[in-house]
Amino acid sequence: MARILITDDAAFMRMQLKDIFTKLGHEVVGEAENGIVSIDKYKELKPDLVTMDITMPEMNGVEAVKQIKAIDPNAIIVMVSAMGQQEMVIEAIQAGAKDFIVKPFTQDRIQEALDKIF
Template sequence: MSKRVLITDDAQFMRTMLKQLVEEQGYEVVAEAEDGKKAIELYKEHSPDLVTMDITMPEMDGIEATKEILDFDPNAIIVMCSAMGQKPMVVDALEAGAKDFIVKPIQAEKVKETLDSIFNG
């Protein structure tokens, strides 16, 4: 059974690109969220194996959503996606419990490396 992924980003084009890259690696995208609140709701509904999480979003940012998902499921695997200029936020995200981060603009090879590293040790 393939690993299941929830993609969270407020930009539709980014969700579409990430979905394509994740599916090319053989993983299933079970849902997409446009903000942190929706990500929490969809996490509880789908119990994905991994969540990609944008940091800067309306409603609730990715760091707050990461904390709430981890409160709900301490074993959740969350990978932050953020622009390089947000380095302090990436540190905050890792401290909040994110397992890794992917820098935007997203590169296919980095997505592959990150997924391989998390799922195949």
């Protein structure tokens, strides 16, 4: 069972991800609505996995990945992006993200990403 921090500016996306992770037997330990909150919660909660939206107010996902990786080089981060954000996804992977999931996602795709990571 992984302890997960979900980062997305859309509350319904956080709810959808939380629902899927819970069904898959994982624990969602926190939620963040932007990169700045995500970094603070990462420090506080030390989750096993962070899901990171790319486009968010205050601080985008790519910048948050860089900062979280600077705090903890072993952090496991999976990007969750809309279609058409390939360049930012590539940038995030180069910054240290482990995988990416394209919205709209399915439970199967999330399980597949988790299987690759853990």
